[in-house]
Amino acid sequence: MKRVVVIGGGYGGLRAIEKLSKYQDIAIILIDKNPYHYLQTEAYGYIAGQFDMHDVAIDLQNWCEGFKERVTFIHKEATSIDFEQKKVHLDGRDLFYDYLIIATGAKTNFFSFIEGLRENSYGVKNLERAHNFRIKFENIIYKKLQHEEDSREGKLNIAVGGAGLSGVEVAAEMAYVLDSYSKTIGDTAKEIHIYLIDASDTILPGMGQYSIDNTKKRLEALGVKILTSTFINTVDATYVHFRSGEKLPYSFMIFTGGIKASSLNDTIDNEKNSINQLITTPELNVQGQKDVFAIGDCVEIKDAKGNILPPTAQIAEKSAEYVAKTIRQRIDGVESKPFDADVSGVFIALGGKYAVGEMFKYIKVKGYVAYVLKKAITHAYYLGLRLRINTGFKNRNR
The missing domain is CATH 3.50.50.60 (FAD/NAD(P)-binding domain)
Structure with a gap:
Protein backbone atom coordinates (compact mmCIF):
# COMPACT_ATOMS: atom_id res chain seq x y z
CA MET A 1 0.00 0.00 0.00
CA ASN A 34 -8.65 25.33 6.66
CA PRO A 35 -11.52 22.90 7.30
CA TYR A 36 -13.22 23.84 4.03
CA HIS A 37 -12.71 23.93 0.28
CA TYR A 38 -13.23 27.47 -1.02
CA LEU A 39 -14.70 27.82 -4.51
CA GLN A 40 -12.72 30.90 -5.47
CA THR A 41 -14.22 30.99 -8.95
CA GLU A 42 -17.56 31.90 -7.35
CA ALA A 43 -16.14 34.67 -5.14
CA TYR A 44 -17.60 37.39 -7.37
CA GLY A 45 -21.15 36.27 -6.61
CA TYR A 46 -20.56 35.80 -2.91
CA ILE A 47 -19.02 39.24 -2.47
CA ALA A 48 -21.93 40.87 -4.27
CA GLY A 49 -24.46 38.99 -2.13
CA GLN A 50 -25.77 36.86 -5.00
CA PHE A 51 -24.46 33.61 -3.49
CA ASP A 52 -24.53 32.34 0.08
CA MET A 53 -21.76 30.72 2.12
CA HIS A 54 -22.89 27.21 1.19
CA ASP A 55 -22.38 28.12 -2.49
CA VAL A 56 -18.67 28.84 -2.01
CA ALA A 57 -17.48 26.58 0.83
CA ILE A 58 -17.48 22.79 1.22
CA ASP A 59 -16.55 20.96 4.46
CA LEU A 60 -13.42 18.91 3.79
CA GLN A 61 -13.93 16.38 6.59
CA ASN A 62 -17.33 15.41 5.24
CA TRP A 63 -16.03 15.36 1.69
CA CYS A 64 -13.18 13.02 2.59
CA GLU A 65 -15.56 10.71 4.45
CA GLY A 66 -17.38 10.25 1.17
CA PHE A 67 -14.52 8.03 -0.02
CA LYS A 68 -15.45 5.27 2.45
CA GLU A 69 -12.27 5.44 4.57
CA ARG A 70 -10.04 5.65 1.50
CA VAL A 71 -9.17 9.29 2.22
CA THR A 72 -8.19 10.79 5.58
CA PHE A 73 -8.40 14.50 6.33
CA ILE A 74 -6.04 16.25 8.75
CA HIS A 75 -7.00 19.78 9.70
CA ASN A 109 -0.10 39.68 -3.79
CA PHE A 110 -0.58 43.03 -2.07
CA PHE A 111 2.39 44.61 -3.79
CA SER A 112 4.81 45.98 -1.22
CA PHE A 113 5.80 48.84 -3.53
CA ILE A 114 2.25 50.24 -3.23
CA GLU A 115 2.27 51.78 0.22
CA GLY A 116 -0.90 51.14 2.23
CA LEU A 117 -2.37 48.60 -0.20
CA ARG A 118 -2.44 45.64 2.18
CA GLU A 119 -3.78 47.70 5.09
CA ASN A 120 -6.59 49.33 3.12
CA SER A 121 -7.89 46.70 0.68
CA TYR A 122 -9.40 43.22 0.55
CA GLY A 123 -8.54 40.19 -1.57
CA VAL A 124 -10.66 37.34 -2.93
CA LYS A 125 -8.17 34.47 -2.59
CA ASN A 126 -9.03 34.18 1.10
CA LEU A 127 -12.60 33.37 2.23
CA GLU A 128 -12.35 35.49 5.36
CA ARG A 129 -11.30 38.58 3.41
CA ALA A 130 -14.02 37.95 0.81
CA HIS A 131 -16.57 37.63 3.63
CA ASN A 132 -15.45 40.91 5.21
CA PHE A 133 -15.69 42.63 1.84
CA ARG A 134 -19.22 41.30 1.36
CA ILE A 135 -20.22 42.79 4.72
CA LYS A 136 -18.75 46.16 3.69
CA PHE A 137 -20.63 46.09 0.40
CA GLU A 138 -23.93 45.22 2.08
CA ASN A 139 -23.40 47.94 4.71
CA ILE A 140 -22.96 50.66 2.14
CA ILE A 141 -26.19 49.62 0.41
CA TYR A 142 -27.97 49.55 3.76
CA LYS A 143 -26.79 53.07 4.58
CA LYS A 144 -28.12 54.32 1.26
CA LEU A 145 -31.43 52.58 1.95
CA GLN A 146 -31.57 54.40 5.28
CA HIS A 147 -30.56 57.65 3.55
CA GLU A 148 -27.60 57.92 5.87
CA GLU A 149 -25.14 60.40 4.47
CA ASP A 150 -21.46 60.80 5.24
CA SER A 151 -19.78 64.14 4.80
CA ARG A 152 -16.49 62.49 3.77
CA GLU A 153 -15.88 62.96 0.07
CA GLY A 154 -15.96 59.73 -1.90
CA LYS A 155 -18.08 57.78 0.55
CA LEU A 156 -19.87 56.15 -2.35
CA ASN A 157 -16.92 55.06 -4.49
CA ILE A 158 -15.87 51.41 -4.60
CA ALA A 159 -12.39 50.77 -6.04
CA VAL A 160 -11.47 47.46 -7.68
CA GLY A 161 -7.73 47.21 -8.26
CA GLY A 162 -6.86 44.82 -11.08
CA ALA A 163 -8.87 44.26 -14.27
CA GLY A 164 -8.06 40.61 -14.78
CA LEU A 165 -10.70 37.89 -14.61
CA SER A 166 -11.41 38.21 -10.87
CA GLY A 167 -11.53 42.00 -10.85
CA VAL A 168 -13.81 42.18 -13.87
CA GLU A 169 -16.23 39.60 -12.46
CA VAL A 170 -16.44 41.28 -9.05
CA ALA A 171 -16.95 44.73 -10.58
CA ALA A 172 -19.63 43.46 -12.98
CA GLU A 173 -21.58 41.56 -10.32
CA MET A 174 -21.56 44.47 -7.88
CA ALA A 175 -22.66 46.85 -10.62
CA TYR A 176 -25.48 44.49 -11.58
CA VAL A 177 -26.61 44.25 -7.96
CA LEU A 178 -26.61 48.04 -7.65
CA ASP A 179 -28.61 48.34 -10.84
CA SER A 180 -31.12 45.86 -9.45
CA TYR A 181 -31.35 47.81 -6.19
CA SER A 182 -32.09 50.98 -8.12
CA LYS A 183 -35.39 49.41 -9.11
CA THR A 184 -36.42 49.12 -5.45
CA ILE A 185 -34.64 51.81 -3.44
CA GLY A 186 -34.48 54.32 -6.27
CA ASP A 187 -31.73 56.54 -7.54
CA THR A 188 -29.84 56.41 -4.24
CA ALA A 189 -28.33 53.09 -5.38
CA LYS A 190 -26.97 54.84 -8.47
CA GLU A 191 -24.96 57.14 -6.22
CA ILE A 192 -22.61 54.22 -5.51
CA HIS A 193 -19.91 54.19 -8.20
CA ILE A 194 -17.57 51.33 -9.08
CA TYR A 195 -14.09 52.03 -10.48
CA LEU A 196 -12.10 49.25 -12.17
CA ILE A 197 -8.41 50.15 -12.17
CA ASP A 198 -5.48 48.50 -13.97
CA ALA A 199 -1.96 49.48 -15.00
CA SER A 200 -2.33 47.60 -18.31
CA ASP A 201 -3.64 49.39 -21.36
CA THR A 202 -6.62 47.03 -21.50
CA ILE A 203 -8.90 45.03 -19.27
CA LEU A 204 -8.40 41.24 -19.23
CA PRO A 205 -4.75 41.43 -20.38
CA GLY A 206 -3.70 38.29 -22.22
CA MET A 207 -7.23 37.21 -23.14
CA GLY A 208 -8.85 37.10 -26.58
CA GLN A 209 -10.03 40.31 -28.23
CA TYR A 210 -13.60 38.99 -28.44
CA SER A 211 -13.75 38.61 -24.66
CA ILE A 212 -12.08 41.97 -24.07
CA ASP A 213 -14.39 43.93 -26.39
CA ASN A 214 -17.64 42.38 -25.22
CA THR A 215 -16.67 42.54 -21.56
CA LYS A 216 -15.85 46.22 -21.91
CA LYS A 217 -19.24 46.89 -23.50
CA ARG A 218 -21.03 45.05 -20.72
CA LEU A 219 -19.12 46.83 -17.95
CA GLU A 220 -19.83 50.22 -19.48
CA ALA A 221 -23.52 49.35 -19.84
CA LEU A 222 -23.57 48.49 -16.12
CA GLY A 223 -22.01 51.84 -15.27
CA VAL A 224 -18.56 50.59 -14.24
CA LYS A 225 -15.93 53.30 -14.66
CA ILE A 226 -12.86 51.73 -16.28
CA LEU A 227 -9.43 53.26 -15.63
CA THR A 228 -6.72 51.49 -17.68
CA SER A 229 -3.06 52.56 -18.00
CA THR A 230 -3.54 53.83 -14.46
CA PHE A 231 -0.82 53.12 -11.91
CA ILE A 232 -1.66 53.06 -8.20
CA ASN A 233 1.04 54.79 -6.20
CA THR A 234 -0.27 54.66 -2.61
CA VAL A 235 -3.50 53.89 -0.79
CA ASP A 236 -4.62 55.49 2.45
CA ALA A 237 -7.85 55.25 4.41
CA THR A 238 -9.53 57.90 2.26
CA TYR A 239 -7.91 58.01 -1.20
CA VAL A 240 -6.33 55.87 -3.88
CA HIS A 241 -3.38 57.95 -5.08
CA PHE A 242 -2.22 57.48 -8.68
CA ARG A 243 1.25 57.95 -10.11
CA SER A 244 -0.12 60.78 -12.28
CA GLY A 245 -0.77 62.81 -9.16
CA GLU A 246 -4.53 62.41 -9.31
CA LYS A 247 -6.43 60.69 -6.52
CA LEU A 248 -9.71 58.85 -6.15
CA PRO A 249 -11.77 59.15 -2.95
CA TYR A 250 -13.19 55.75 -2.03
CA SER A 251 -15.31 53.96 0.55
CA PHE A 252 -13.60 50.58 0.31
CA MET A 253 -11.31 48.73 -2.05
CA ILE A 254 -10.80 45.19 -3.31
CA PHE A 255 -7.49 44.20 -4.87
CA THR A 256 -7.19 41.42 -7.45
CA GLY A 257 -4.11 42.68 -9.27
CA GLY A 258 -1.78 39.77 -8.61
CA SER A 344 -9.64 24.88 -23.18
CA GLY A 345 -11.71 27.99 -22.73
CA VAL A 346 -12.61 30.87 -20.46
CA PHE A 347 -16.00 32.09 -19.31
CA ILE A 348 -16.40 35.49 -17.68
CA ALA A 349 -19.42 36.14 -15.44
CA LEU A 350 -20.62 39.68 -16.07
CA GLY A 351 -23.55 40.23 -13.76
CA GLY A 352 -26.93 38.55 -13.67
CA LYS A 353 -27.58 36.05 -16.45
CA TYR A 354 -24.89 37.40 -18.74
CA ALA A 355 -21.42 36.10 -19.54
CA VAL A 356 -18.80 36.07 -22.27
CA GLY A 357 -16.86 32.99 -23.26
CA GLU A 358 -14.35 31.52 -25.68
CA MET A 359 -13.85 27.77 -26.07
CA PHE A 360 -11.32 25.77 -28.07
CA LYS A 361 -10.13 28.96 -29.84
CA TYR A 362 -13.01 28.96 -32.30
CA ILE A 363 -16.27 29.02 -30.34
CA LYS A 364 -17.23 32.46 -29.07
CA VAL A 365 -20.42 33.17 -27.14
CA LYS A 366 -21.91 35.99 -25.10
CA GLY A 367 -25.07 36.86 -23.22
CA TYR A 368 -27.45 34.30 -21.81
CA VAL A 369 -26.00 31.37 -23.78
CA ALA A 370 -22.57 31.96 -22.30
CA TYR A 371 -24.13 32.31 -18.85
CA VAL A 372 -25.89 28.94 -19.19
CA LEU A 373 -22.68 27.22 -20.30
CA LYS A 374 -20.69 28.72 -17.43
CA LYS A 375 -23.36 27.76 -14.89
CA ALA A 376 -23.50 24.22 -16.27
CA ILE A 377 -19.75 23.78 -15.77
CA THR A 378 -19.86 25.26 -12.26
CA HIS A 379 -22.95 23.26 -11.28
CA ALA A 380 -21.39 19.99 -12.44
CA TYR A 381 -18.34 20.65 -10.26
CA TYR A 382 -20.40 21.71 -7.26
CA LEU A 383 -22.76 18.75 -7.65
CA GLY A 384 -19.82 16.36 -7.61
CA LEU A 385 -18.64 17.82 -4.30
CA ARG A 386 -22.13 17.64 -2.79
CA LEU A 387 -22.65 14.03 -3.86
CA ARG A 388 -19.37 13.04 -2.25
CA ILE A 389 -20.40 14.77 0.99
CA ASN A 390 -23.78 13.02 0.94
CA THR A 391 -21.95 9.71 0.67
CA GLY A 392 -19.88 10.73 3.66
CA PHE A 393 -23.01 11.46 5.71
CA LYS A 394 -24.42 8.04 4.86
CA ASN A 395 -21.18 6.27 5.82
CA ARG A 396 -20.99 8.14 9.13
CA ASN A 397 -24.57 7.29 10.08
CA ARG A 398 -24.39 3.57 9.39
Whole structure:
Protein backbone atom coordinates (compact mmCIF):
# COMPACT_ATOMS: atom_id res chain seq x y z
CA MET A 1 0.00 0.00 0.00
CA LYS A 2 1.45 3.34 -1.09
CA ARG A 3 0.68 6.50 0.87
CA VAL A 4 0.02 9.67 -1.09
CA VAL A 5 -0.10 12.88 0.95
CA VAL A 6 -1.80 15.92 -0.58
CA ILE A 7 -1.13 19.34 0.93
CA GLY A 8 -3.95 21.72 0.06
CA GLY A 9 -7.68 21.25 -0.43
CA GLY A 10 -8.14 23.56 -3.40
CA TYR A 11 -9.21 22.71 -6.95
CA GLY A 12 -5.99 20.85 -7.75
CA GLY A 13 -5.76 18.91 -4.49
CA LEU A 14 -9.35 17.69 -4.66
CA ARG A 15 -9.11 16.68 -8.31
CA ALA A 16 -5.92 14.68 -7.63
CA ILE A 17 -7.68 12.85 -4.79
CA GLU A 18 -10.69 12.06 -6.97
CA LYS A 19 -8.42 10.49 -9.59
CA LEU A 20 -6.23 8.56 -7.13
CA SER A 21 -9.08 7.27 -4.97
CA LYS A 22 -10.06 4.60 -7.49
CA TYR A 23 -6.87 2.63 -6.79
CA GLN A 24 -7.11 0.09 -3.98
CA ASP A 25 -3.35 0.04 -3.39
CA ILE A 26 -3.15 3.76 -2.59
CA ALA A 27 -3.98 5.38 0.77
CA ILE A 28 -4.58 9.13 0.59
CA ILE A 29 -4.17 11.80 3.26
CA LEU A 30 -5.32 15.38 2.70
CA ILE A 31 -3.80 18.16 4.81
CA ASP A 32 -5.21 21.67 4.94
CA LYS A 33 -5.02 24.51 7.45
CA ASN A 34 -8.65 25.33 6.66
CA PRO A 35 -11.52 22.90 7.30
CA TYR A 36 -13.22 23.84 4.03
CA HIS A 37 -12.71 23.93 0.28
CA TYR A 38 -13.23 27.47 -1.02
CA LEU A 39 -14.70 27.82 -4.51
CA GLN A 40 -12.72 30.90 -5.47
CA THR A 41 -14.22 30.99 -8.95
CA GLU A 42 -17.56 31.90 -7.35
CA ALA A 43 -16.14 34.67 -5.14
CA TYR A 44 -17.60 37.39 -7.37
CA GLY A 45 -21.15 36.27 -6.61
CA TYR A 46 -20.56 35.80 -2.91
CA ILE A 47 -19.02 39.24 -2.47
CA ALA A 48 -21.93 40.87 -4.27
CA GLY A 49 -24.46 38.99 -2.13
CA GLN A 50 -25.77 36.86 -5.00
CA PHE A 51 -24.46 33.61 -3.49
CA ASP A 52 -24.53 32.34 0.08
CA MET A 53 -21.76 30.72 2.12
CA HIS A 54 -22.89 27.21 1.19
CA ASP A 55 -22.38 28.12 -2.49
CA VAL A 56 -18.67 28.84 -2.01
CA ALA A 57 -17.48 26.58 0.83
CA ILE A 58 -17.48 22.79 1.22
CA ASP A 59 -16.55 20.96 4.46
CA LEU A 60 -13.42 18.91 3.79
CA GLN A 61 -13.93 16.38 6.59
CA ASN A 62 -17.33 15.41 5.24
CA TRP A 63 -16.03 15.36 1.69
CA CYS A 64 -13.18 13.02 2.59
CA GLU A 65 -15.56 10.71 4.45
CA GLY A 66 -17.38 10.25 1.17
CA PHE A 67 -14.52 8.03 -0.02
CA LYS A 68 -15.45 5.27 2.45
CA GLU A 69 -12.27 5.44 4.57
CA ARG A 70 -10.04 5.65 1.50
CA VAL A 71 -9.17 9.29 2.22
CA THR A 72 -8.19 10.79 5.58
CA PHE A 73 -8.40 14.50 6.33
CA ILE A 74 -6.04 16.25 8.75
CA HIS A 75 -7.00 19.78 9.70
CA LYS A 76 -3.52 21.19 10.34
CA GLU A 77 -1.04 23.44 8.62
CA ALA A 78 1.99 21.88 6.91
CA THR A 79 4.94 23.97 8.11
CA SER A 80 7.81 22.33 6.21
CA ILE A 81 8.87 19.19 4.34
CA ASP A 82 11.82 16.88 5.00
CA PHE A 83 12.52 15.45 1.55
CA GLU A 84 15.36 13.22 2.73
CA GLN A 85 13.22 11.52 5.38
CA LYS A 86 10.08 11.80 3.18
CA LYS A 87 7.91 13.41 5.82
CA VAL A 88 5.75 16.49 6.21
CA HIS A 89 6.08 18.53 9.39
CA LEU A 90 2.75 19.51 10.91
CA ASP A 91 1.96 21.35 14.10
CA GLY A 92 2.88 18.73 16.68
CA ARG A 93 3.48 15.72 14.44
CA ASP A 94 5.25 14.36 11.35
CA LEU A 95 3.55 12.56 8.50
CA PHE A 96 5.45 10.18 6.25
CA TYR A 97 4.69 9.77 2.54
CA ASP A 98 5.60 7.63 -0.44
CA TYR A 99 4.39 10.31 -2.84
CA LEU A 100 3.68 13.94 -2.04
CA ILE A 101 1.51 16.44 -3.92
CA ILE A 102 1.98 20.10 -3.02
CA ALA A 103 -1.22 21.94 -3.92
CA THR A 104 -1.14 24.88 -1.54
CA GLY A 105 -2.36 27.44 -4.05
CA ALA A 106 -1.67 31.15 -3.89
CA LYS A 107 -2.72 34.27 -2.04
CA THR A 108 -3.33 37.85 -3.09
CA ASN A 109 -0.10 39.68 -3.79
CA PHE A 110 -0.58 43.03 -2.07
CA PHE A 111 2.39 44.61 -3.79
CA SER A 112 4.81 45.98 -1.22
CA PHE A 113 5.80 48.84 -3.53
CA ILE A 114 2.25 50.24 -3.23
CA GLU A 115 2.27 51.78 0.22
CA GLY A 116 -0.90 51.14 2.23
CA LEU A 117 -2.37 48.60 -0.20
CA ARG A 118 -2.44 45.64 2.18
CA GLU A 119 -3.78 47.70 5.09
CA ASN A 120 -6.59 49.33 3.12
CA SER A 121 -7.89 46.70 0.68
CA TYR A 122 -9.40 43.22 0.55
CA GLY A 123 -8.54 40.19 -1.57
CA VAL A 124 -10.66 37.34 -2.93
CA LYS A 125 -8.17 34.47 -2.59
CA ASN A 126 -9.03 34.18 1.10
CA LEU A 127 -12.60 33.37 2.23
CA GLU A 128 -12.35 35.49 5.36
CA ARG A 129 -11.30 38.58 3.41
CA ALA A 130 -14.02 37.95 0.81
CA HIS A 131 -16.57 37.63 3.63
CA ASN A 132 -15.45 40.91 5.21
CA PHE A 133 -15.69 42.63 1.84
CA ARG A 134 -19.22 41.30 1.36
CA ILE A 135 -20.22 42.79 4.72
CA LYS A 136 -18.75 46.16 3.69
CA PHE A 137 -20.63 46.09 0.40
CA GLU A 138 -23.93 45.22 2.08
CA ASN A 139 -23.40 47.94 4.71
CA ILE A 140 -22.96 50.66 2.14
CA ILE A 141 -26.19 49.62 0.41
CA TYR A 142 -27.97 49.55 3.76
CA LYS A 143 -26.79 53.07 4.58
CA LYS A 144 -28.12 54.32 1.26
CA LEU A 145 -31.43 52.58 1.95
CA GLN A 146 -31.57 54.40 5.28
CA HIS A 147 -30.56 57.65 3.55
CA GLU A 148 -27.60 57.92 5.87
CA GLU A 149 -25.14 60.40 4.47
CA ASP A 150 -21.46 60.80 5.24
CA SER A 151 -19.78 64.14 4.80
CA ARG A 152 -16.49 62.49 3.77
CA GLU A 153 -15.88 62.96 0.07
CA GLY A 154 -15.96 59.73 -1.90
CA LYS A 155 -18.08 57.78 0.55
CA LEU A 156 -19.87 56.15 -2.35
CA ASN A 157 -16.92 55.06 -4.49
CA ILE A 158 -15.87 51.41 -4.60
CA ALA A 159 -12.39 50.77 -6.04
CA VAL A 160 -11.47 47.46 -7.68
CA GLY A 161 -7.73 47.21 -8.26
CA GLY A 162 -6.86 44.82 -11.08
CA ALA A 163 -8.87 44.26 -14.27
CA GLY A 164 -8.06 40.61 -14.78
CA LEU A 165 -10.70 37.89 -14.61
CA SER A 166 -11.41 38.21 -10.87
CA GLY A 167 -11.53 42.00 -10.85
CA VAL A 168 -13.81 42.18 -13.87
CA GLU A 169 -16.23 39.60 -12.46
CA VAL A 170 -16.44 41.28 -9.05
CA ALA A 171 -16.95 44.73 -10.58
CA ALA A 172 -19.63 43.46 -12.98
CA GLU A 173 -21.58 41.56 -10.32
CA MET A 174 -21.56 44.47 -7.88
CA ALA A 175 -22.66 46.85 -10.62
CA TYR A 176 -25.48 44.49 -11.58
CA VAL A 177 -26.61 44.25 -7.96
CA LEU A 178 -26.61 48.04 -7.65
CA ASP A 179 -28.61 48.34 -10.84
CA SER A 180 -31.12 45.86 -9.45
CA TYR A 181 -31.35 47.81 -6.19
CA SER A 182 -32.09 50.98 -8.12
CA LYS A 183 -35.39 49.41 -9.11
CA THR A 184 -36.42 49.12 -5.45
CA ILE A 185 -34.64 51.81 -3.44
CA GLY A 186 -34.48 54.32 -6.27
CA ASP A 187 -31.73 56.54 -7.54
CA THR A 188 -29.84 56.41 -4.24
CA ALA A 189 -28.33 53.09 -5.38
CA LYS A 190 -26.97 54.84 -8.47
CA GLU A 191 -24.96 57.14 -6.22
CA ILE A 192 -22.61 54.22 -5.51
CA HIS A 193 -19.91 54.19 -8.20
CA ILE A 194 -17.57 51.33 -9.08
CA TYR A 195 -14.09 52.03 -10.48
CA LEU A 196 -12.10 49.25 -12.17
CA ILE A 197 -8.41 50.15 -12.17
CA ASP A 198 -5.48 48.50 -13.97
CA ALA A 199 -1.96 49.48 -15.00
CA SER A 200 -2.33 47.60 -18.31
CA ASP A 201 -3.64 49.39 -21.36
CA THR A 202 -6.62 47.03 -21.50
CA ILE A 203 -8.90 45.03 -19.27
CA LEU A 204 -8.40 41.24 -19.23
CA PRO A 205 -4.75 41.43 -20.38
CA GLY A 206 -3.70 38.29 -22.22
CA MET A 207 -7.23 37.21 -23.14
CA GLY A 208 -8.85 37.10 -26.58
CA GLN A 209 -10.03 40.31 -28.23
CA TYR A 210 -13.60 38.99 -28.44
CA SER A 211 -13.75 38.61 -24.66
CA ILE A 212 -12.08 41.97 -24.07
CA ASP A 213 -14.39 43.93 -26.39
CA ASN A 214 -17.64 42.38 -25.22
CA THR A 215 -16.67 42.54 -21.56
CA LYS A 216 -15.85 46.22 -21.91
CA LYS A 217 -19.24 46.89 -23.50
CA ARG A 218 -21.03 45.05 -20.72
CA LEU A 219 -19.12 46.83 -17.95
CA GLU A 220 -19.83 50.22 -19.48
CA ALA A 221 -23.52 49.35 -19.84
CA LEU A 222 -23.57 48.49 -16.12
CA GLY A 223 -22.01 51.84 -15.27
CA VAL A 224 -18.56 50.59 -14.24
CA LYS A 225 -15.93 53.30 -14.66
CA ILE A 226 -12.86 51.73 -16.28
CA LEU A 227 -9.43 53.26 -15.63
CA THR A 228 -6.72 51.49 -17.68
CA SER A 229 -3.06 52.56 -18.00
CA THR A 230 -3.54 53.83 -14.46
CA PHE A 231 -0.82 53.12 -11.91
CA ILE A 232 -1.66 53.06 -8.20
CA ASN A 233 1.04 54.79 -6.20
CA THR A 234 -0.27 54.66 -2.61
CA VAL A 235 -3.50 53.89 -0.79
CA ASP A 236 -4.62 55.49 2.45
CA ALA A 237 -7.85 55.25 4.41
CA THR A 238 -9.53 57.90 2.26
CA TYR A 239 -7.91 58.01 -1.20
CA VAL A 240 -6.33 55.87 -3.88
CA HIS A 241 -3.38 57.95 -5.08
CA PHE A 242 -2.22 57.48 -8.68
CA ARG A 243 1.25 57.95 -10.11
CA SER A 244 -0.12 60.78 -12.28
CA GLY A 245 -0.77 62.81 -9.16
CA GLU A 246 -4.53 62.41 -9.31
CA LYS A 247 -6.43 60.69 -6.52
CA LEU A 248 -9.71 58.85 -6.15
CA PRO A 249 -11.77 59.15 -2.95
CA TYR A 250 -13.19 55.75 -2.03
CA SER A 251 -15.31 53.96 0.55
CA PHE A 252 -13.60 50.58 0.31
CA MET A 253 -11.31 48.73 -2.05
CA ILE A 254 -10.80 45.19 -3.31
CA PHE A 255 -7.49 44.20 -4.87
CA THR A 256 -7.19 41.42 -7.45
CA GLY A 257 -4.11 42.68 -9.27
CA GLY A 258 -1.78 39.77 -8.61
CA ILE A 259 -0.98 36.59 -6.73
CA LYS A 260 1.99 35.01 -5.02
CA ALA A 261 2.48 31.41 -3.99
CA SER A 262 1.67 30.26 -0.48
CA SER A 263 4.22 30.59 2.32
CA LEU A 264 5.06 26.86 2.37
CA ASN A 265 7.12 27.51 -0.76
CA ASP A 266 9.44 29.67 1.37
CA THR A 267 10.61 26.53 3.18
CA ILE A 268 11.34 24.55 0.00
CA ASP A 269 14.84 24.60 -1.48
CA ASN A 270 13.86 24.87 -5.13
CA GLU A 271 14.12 27.45 -7.89
CA LYS A 272 11.23 29.95 -7.76
CA ASN A 273 9.96 32.76 -9.95
CA SER A 274 9.29 36.38 -8.98
CA ILE A 275 5.95 35.52 -7.33
CA ASN A 276 7.40 32.65 -5.30
CA GLN A 277 5.99 29.88 -7.51
CA LEU A 278 8.09 26.71 -7.73
CA ILE A 279 9.93 26.03 -10.99
CA THR A 280 9.47 22.29 -11.47
CA THR A 281 10.68 19.66 -13.91
CA PRO A 282 8.59 18.97 -17.05
CA GLU A 283 6.90 16.19 -15.02
CA LEU A 284 5.89 18.74 -12.35
CA ASN A 285 8.37 17.32 -9.86
CA VAL A 286 10.09 19.49 -7.29
CA GLN A 287 13.70 19.61 -8.46
CA GLY A 288 15.62 16.52 -7.41
CA GLN A 289 12.54 14.82 -5.93
CA LYS A 290 10.96 12.18 -8.18
CA ASP A 291 8.29 11.42 -5.57
CA VAL A 292 7.22 15.03 -4.91
CA PHE A 293 4.93 16.94 -7.26
CA ALA A 294 3.59 20.49 -7.29
CA ILE A 295 0.33 21.49 -8.97
CA GLY A 296 -1.94 24.49 -9.32
CA ASP A 297 -1.19 28.08 -8.38
CA CYS A 298 1.85 27.30 -6.19
CA VAL A 299 3.87 26.30 -9.27
CA GLU A 300 4.76 27.96 -12.57
CA ILE A 301 3.12 25.70 -15.14
CA LYS A 302 4.01 25.77 -18.84
CA ASP A 303 2.61 24.14 -21.94
CA ALA A 304 4.71 22.02 -24.30
CA LYS A 305 5.91 25.14 -26.12
CA GLY A 306 7.18 26.76 -22.93
CA ASN A 307 4.37 29.29 -22.58
CA ILE A 308 3.36 30.02 -19.00
CA LEU A 309 -0.25 29.00 -18.37
CA PRO A 310 -2.55 31.24 -16.31
CA PRO A 311 -3.11 30.32 -12.65
CA THR A 312 -6.72 29.20 -12.99
CA ALA A 313 -8.85 26.42 -11.51
CA GLN A 314 -8.89 24.78 -14.94
CA ILE A 315 -5.09 24.51 -15.10
CA ALA A 316 -4.94 23.37 -11.46
CA GLU A 317 -7.29 20.51 -12.28
CA LYS A 318 -5.46 19.55 -15.46
CA SER A 319 -2.13 19.46 -13.62
CA ALA A 320 -3.79 17.39 -10.88
CA GLU A 321 -5.09 14.84 -13.37
CA TYR A 322 -1.64 14.58 -14.94
CA VAL A 323 0.10 14.06 -11.59
CA ALA A 324 -2.43 11.43 -10.47
CA LYS A 325 -1.79 9.53 -13.70
CA THR A 326 1.98 9.94 -13.32
CA ILE A 327 1.96 8.61 -9.75
CA ARG A 328 0.08 5.55 -10.97
CA GLN A 329 2.70 5.09 -13.70
CA ARG A 330 5.57 5.49 -11.24
CA ILE A 331 4.08 2.86 -8.95
CA ASP A 332 3.67 0.51 -11.92
CA GLY A 333 7.17 1.23 -13.24
CA VAL A 334 5.83 2.82 -16.42
CA GLU A 335 7.65 5.76 -17.97
CA SER A 336 5.72 9.02 -17.87
CA LYS A 337 5.56 11.82 -20.41
CA PRO A 338 6.06 15.54 -19.62
CA PHE A 339 3.02 17.59 -18.71
CA ASP A 340 1.27 19.17 -21.68
CA ALA A 341 -1.98 21.10 -21.54
CA ASP A 342 -3.54 24.35 -22.61
CA VAL A 343 -6.52 26.49 -21.71
CA SER A 344 -9.64 24.88 -23.18
CA GLY A 345 -11.71 27.99 -22.73
CA VAL A 346 -12.61 30.87 -20.46
CA PHE A 347 -16.00 32.09 -19.31
CA ILE A 348 -16.40 35.49 -17.68
CA ALA A 349 -19.42 36.14 -15.44
CA LEU A 350 -20.62 39.68 -16.07
CA GLY A 351 -23.55 40.23 -13.76
CA GLY A 352 -26.93 38.55 -13.67
CA LYS A 353 -27.58 36.05 -16.45
CA TYR A 354 -24.89 37.40 -18.74
CA ALA A 355 -21.42 36.10 -19.54
CA VAL A 356 -18.80 36.07 -22.27
CA GLY A 357 -16.86 32.99 -23.26
CA GLU A 358 -14.35 31.52 -25.68
CA MET A 359 -13.85 27.77 -26.07
CA PHE A 360 -11.32 25.77 -28.07
CA LYS A 361 -10.13 28.96 -29.84
CA TYR A 362 -13.01 28.96 -32.30
CA ILE A 363 -16.27 29.02 -30.34
CA LYS A 364 -17.23 32.46 -29.07
CA VAL A 365 -20.42 33.17 -27.14
CA LYS A 366 -21.91 35.99 -25.10
CA GLY A 367 -25.07 36.86 -23.22
CA TYR A 368 -27.45 34.30 -21.81
CA VAL A 369 -26.00 31.37 -23.78
CA ALA A 370 -22.57 31.96 -22.30
CA TYR A 371 -24.13 32.31 -18.85
CA VAL A 372 -25.89 28.94 -19.19
CA LEU A 373 -22.68 27.22 -20.30
CA LYS A 374 -20.69 28.72 -17.43
CA LYS A 375 -23.36 27.76 -14.89
CA ALA A 376 -23.50 24.22 -16.27
CA ILE A 377 -19.75 23.78 -15.77
CA THR A 378 -19.86 25.26 -12.26
CA HIS A 379 -22.95 23.26 -11.28
CA ALA A 380 -21.39 19.99 -12.44
CA TYR A 381 -18.34 20.65 -10.26
CA TYR A 382 -20.40 21.71 -7.26
CA LEU A 383 -22.76 18.75 -7.65
CA GLY A 384 -19.82 16.36 -7.61
CA LEU A 385 -18.64 17.82 -4.30
CA ARG A 386 -22.13 17.64 -2.79
CA LEU A 387 -22.65 14.03 -3.86
CA ARG A 388 -19.37 13.04 -2.25
CA ILE A 389 -20.40 14.77 0.99
CA ASN A 390 -23.78 13.02 0.94
CA THR A 391 -21.95 9.71 0.67
CA GLY A 392 -19.88 10.73 3.66
CA PHE A 393 -23.01 11.46 5.71
CA LYS A 394 -24.42 8.04 4.86
CA ASN A 395 -21.18 6.27 5.82
CA ARG A 396 -20.99 8.14 9.13
CA ASN A 397 -24.57 7.29 10.08
CA ARG A 398 -24.39 3.57 9.39
